[in-house]
Amino acid sequence: MTDTELSHESALSLCDEAAVKIINLQEGDLSELFLVRKAVQDLLALDIAQESVREHGERMLDLLDRTIFEGDLTVEEARPQLMAGLEELRAPLLADSLMSESGSQEELPEIEPELLKEGITESLENLEAGEAALLVLDQDPSNREEIDRLFRAFHSVKGFAGFAGMKTISRVAHTAENLLDRVRKSELVLTTDSSALLYRSLDVLRRILHSESVDGIDELCRNLDRVSSGEEVVRVAAVPAKAVPASKPRGEEKPARDSAESGTLRVSTLRMDKLIDLIGEMVIAQAILADQEEVARAPSSPLAQSVLRSSKILREIQDLAVAFRTVPLKTTFQRMARLARDLSASSGKAIAFRTEGEETEIDRTLVEKLVDPLTHMIRNSCDHGIESESERAAAGKPREGTILLSARHEAGQVVIQIHDDGRGLDPARLKAKAEAAGLLSPDSAARNQDLYQVIFLPGFSTAEKITDVSGRGVGMDVVKRNVEELRGRIEVASETGKGTTFTIRFPLTLAIIDGMLVAAAGRRSIIPFLSIREIISPDAAEIRTVMGEGELIVLRGKTIPVFSLRRVLGDDCPAGHARTGKLFVIVEDGGELCALSADDVLGHQQYVLKSLDRNLGRIPGIAGSAILGDGTVSLILDIPVLVARARERNLHKHSNERSTAS
Numbered sequence: 001m002t003d004t005e006l007s008h009e010s011a012l013s014l015c016d017e018a019a020v021k022i023i024n025l026q027e028g029d030l031s032e033l034f035l036v037r038k039a040v041q042d043l044l045a046l047d048i049a050q051e052s053v054r055e056h057g058e059r060m061l062d063l064l065d066r067t068i069f070e071g072d073l074t075v076e077e078a079r080p081q082l083m084a085g086l087e088e089l090r091a092p093l094l095a096d097s098l099m100s101e102s103g104s105q106e107e108l109p110e111i112e113p114e115l116l117k118e119g120i121t122e123s124l125e126n127l128e129a130g131e132a133a134l135l136v137l138d139q140d141p142s143n144r145e146e147i148d149r150l151f152r153a154f155h156s157v158k159g160f161a162g163f164a165g166m167k168t169i170s171r172v173a174h175t176a177e178n179l180l181d182r183v184r185k186s187e188l189v190l191t192t193d194s195s196a197l198l199y200r201s202l203d204v205l206r207r208i209l210h211s212e213s214v215d216g217i218d219e220l221c222r223n224l225d226r227v228s229s230g231e232e233v234v235r236v237a238a239v240p241a242k243a244v245p246a247s248k249p250r251g252e253e254k255p256a257r258d259s260a261e262s263g264t265l266r267v268s269t270l271r272m273d274k275l276i277d278l279i280g281e282m283v284i285a286q287a288i289l290a291d292q293e294e295v296a297r298a299p300s301s302p303l304a305q306s307v308l309r310s311s312k313i314l315r316e317i318q319d320l321a322v323a324f325r326t327v328p329l330k331t332t333f334q335r336m337a338r339l340a341r342d343l344s345a346s347s348g349k350a351i352a353f354r355t356e357g358e359e360t361e362i363d364r365t366l367v368e369k370l371v372d373p374l375t376h377m378i379r380n381s382c383d384h385g386i387e388s389e390s391e392r393a394a395a396g397k398p399r400e401g402t403i404l405l406s407a408r409h410e411a412g413q414v415v416i417q418i419h420d421d422g423r424g425l426d427p428a429r430l431k432a433k434a435e436a437a438g439l440l441s442p443d444s445a446a447r448n449q450d451l452y453q454v455i456f457l458p459g460f461s462t463a464e465k466i467t468d469v470s471g472r473g474v475g476m477d478v479v480k481r482n483v484e485e486l487r488g489r490i491e492v493a494s495e496t497g498k499g500t501t502f503t504i505r506f507p508l509t510l511a512i513i514d515g516m517l518v519a520a521a522g523r524r525s526i527i528p529f530l531s532i533r534e535i536i537s538p539d540a541a542e543i544r545t546v547m548g549e550g551e552l553i554v555l556r557g558k559t560i561p562v563f564s565l566r567r568v569l570g571d572d573c574p575a576g577h578a579r580t581g582k583l584f585v586i587v588e589d590g591g592e593l594c595a596l597s598a599d600d601v602l603g604h605q606q607y608v609l610k611s612l613d614r615n616l617g618r619i620p621g622i623a624g625s626a627i628l629g630d631g632t633v634s635l636i637l638d639i640p641v642l643v644a645r646a647r648e649r650n651l652h653k654h655s656n657e658r659s660t661a662s
Contacts, residue, residue, distance in 0.1 A: 154174075161173060
């Protein structure tokens, strides 16, 4: 490729990057506008920039400056003008490039921004499908169905890129397609090298579509050509990747939806969020209406019956809105399968990565927020959990380690588990490490479950040496923080020498919550319904006092600690305040039961969760707020955090008493 051709390639790549950024611009997103401006400036700095290119480029810079610095235009107003300017920029560049290659000109098609955006979205979906096929082909290189699926993915992306004039994307996809065409014709067999190049091709195409800069495109295309022709590939790792993707028996595949449900409609996420917000406001308005005296006084009146009917309809709309927000975990699980494959290759460990429940649906706002904690946990399982092949052989285990990532719905929650059959957590080693790091006192008598929790402390690591994967004590603390931000909790179960299981639980949706409204010490609070086991009104004889302060309740032979809601929330109150509560709400957290004292239970219904983070920041023990039927605001309690705080307070108090006594 000549210097001129390389310059044209660079210029067209800059145009592609700018186009994707412009399409994905959100109102007020100045950082992306600055990146578009830089791309245009870089393009004008190239030697090939002819007079017409400079003219269009200067016009685009003026438009960007008016939007960024002067505020004359909104993003929505500037977007069509920027796209039109970009097409004017690209046309002469593409024409020159085509002339240098074939001696003829080709007119660049004009594309509507919405059509271009839809094409990019579909291309990204095709790349995801291609990666899923390639993960299967790692284990079964001759699987014709998956070869065809991978070929179609590259072919579809190439077709869109050709239509949109995105020459770099078209070139990479076309070169990968050539390789797969020979595989389809049984002229070549997929090898470790060729698979690595195809993975790299998928990554490159994905990054370009996400408007990220990519290096090494020329080298990638040359290597794809060498594989296609049987020549030696340059600088491609030959480490076998032993991770395998999820696989279900063909008979267990989820049945396809009927034709009436098979159609799809793409809707802007901003519009969907607005719809959810409006439904939430309708729920609040309906609750206020249902709470009116006229309705409550005459439940059989036409007005009351109409309110009841509209409440039922609104509940169905609410449930449908929740369904709109949910998406399957399949794509996220696929990303984890790819991560495990890469870690298997880089570490030299034989790892079988399997998934279950990838069709489990969760709130779409949770999907991206789950990627980071899951990534840390898969890396942790690969590096700390799974042993080397020699260690496994010495322990009498299969040479290949297994990591299982699973998901399911359980009592209105989403449960995600990461299980490995590796070395497991050693409580004695954890205790020694925690003591050495000053995180635990030598005379403390901690349970295994408590010791497992130290792995989530910042700076804690059991790694003997720092590797590219882990060992710096950064990761699991991030996991716990991210999970708690999703109103979830994480549990650990382990058996030394046999493996470890991490379990994450969080609500199905962050927008709407089933809650029980309770009154305690003159204050109304909402307890998430899924945390409640039962509500009891015990006799005084069932209450026990420990050391004059802490209170317990004996329920069916089981001793349960009692905490005053008022006390847990930080208010001062007498030590025996729990005795004055008429009711006890038995709540569960991580398999442990606690009783929260309350004066009254006011009702169970769905509440629209309103975040407090924007104005007040994150408040420990408070998941958010909700507007009640009378227009007042009530706090939604974060039960796992509250119970943990109460337990820590009691443990600290009893620890001080023991120290004083000794």
